[in-house]
Amino acid sequence: MRVSVFRKEHFNSAHRLHNPAWSAEKNQAVFGKCNNPSYHGHNYELIVQVIGEIDPETGYVIDMKILSDLIKVHILDKFDHRNLNLDTQEFQNINPTAENIAVVIWNILREYINPTLELKIKLYETERNFVEFPA
Numbered sequence: 001m002r003v004s005v006f007r008k009e010h011f012n013s014a015h016r017l018h019n020p021a022w023s024a025e026k027n028q029a030v031f032g033k034c035n036n037p038s039y040h041g042h043n044y045e046l047i048v049q050v051i052g053e054i055d056p057e058t059g060y061v062i063d064m065k066i067l068s069d070l071i072k073v074h075i076l077d078k079f080d081h082r083n084l085n086l087d088t089q090e091f092q093n094i095n096p097t098a099e100n101i102a103v104v105i106w107n108i109l110r111e112y113i114n115p116t117l118e119l120k121i122k123l124y125e126t127e128r129n130f131v132e133f134p135a
Helices: 024-035 064-079 098-110
Strands: 002-015 040-053 118-124 130-133
Touching (some): 040 064, 064 098, 098 118, 098 130
Antiparallel strands (some): 002 040, 040 118, 118 130
């Protein structure tokens, strides 16, 4: 029996969408308000989904306390109340779009979760705009 378990968290981060290879005009045309040189912030909602077989000994797919701790240490402590462009190594060379943030979170958590378990990330940038990785 494959079962999905979910952990929901939130973090607040600032960012600026910007491609340094483009002119100021092109960045403004493509990214609009999200290209503000003074940055802007979001209250992100993060949903981490882990899918797998139920362990017959524990009854868990994954111990939710362990999952919660992994998210706190490796995601929230790095990204919460940070400027993603300026304060994080992960986005020094990656435009911190919601899509890229979701992929970065997946890559970080993937190395700590049993490879027999499937991992999905859903990231809400606003209550109406969200991404999921993998699709």
